Amino acid sequence: MNPIELHLNDETIIWKYLDLSKFLDLIISRKMFLSRSDKFEDQYEGTFSEPTFEEIKLLLNDNPKYLDHYKARRKDIIISSWHTNPYESFAMWQIFTKNNEGLAIQSTIGRLKKSILNQERDINLHIGEVQYIDYKKDYIPLKDNYFPFLYKRKSFQYENEIRLIGDGANLDKPINDGLKIDIDVDLLIQNLYIHPRSEKWYKNLIETIITRLNLSIEIAKSDLESDIYI
DSSP states (O other), X not given: OOOBSOOOOTTOEEEEEEOHHHHHHHHHHTEEEEEEGGGSSOTTTTOOOHHHHHHHHHHTXXXXXXXXHHHHHHTTEEEEEEEEOSSOOHHHHXXXXXXXOXXXXXXXXHHHHHHHHTSOOSSOEEEEEOEEEOTTTOOOOXXXXXXXXXXXXXXXXXXXXXXXXXXXXXXXXXXXXXXXXXXXXXXXXXXXXXXXXXOHHHHHHHHHHHHHTTOOOOEEOOGGGOOOOO
């Protein structure tokens, strides 16, 4: 697994905030879902900045089918997004979970690598750090196969995102909305955080699920529900 545009070390703490259904799918199937790049809500996802597009227009003189090829390629790129932060984020709880019933997986870049390293798979995966740019002014260099998929608008800079990214063009099966890959759940999840505003019954439910599935997952107390001392 070769990193692309990755300037963070294996000890860097990463997070994934998700709802209960997605968490259950992960731990029961022991597979991680990577979404197809053209299925993200952000319409700029995997597109070119204006300066880059000016360069691409020159390429079209010699290769008029380049854009058609690229649009088809967007359907082959699959991505799993992670948030880098030493601490849990109140903003991320608000944005990516609903009804005070979400969960947050805390891991590290090293754990993410190791959790998929020995799994059988038919696709090469890489880890890349997202760069946040002004799409009207900043140039995205055409330097590797993933060049437009590791850039986002500055409006999303709060996400501090790294991406597990792969190219499924050579797979002998359809990707549809995305692709699931085998994952070592116990190795991936260093700590599990339950939504700090969730009810007691919900916390008990998560603990019961973890026990029933014989998972060695540590449930940590959220800093956002710490006791207040006056």
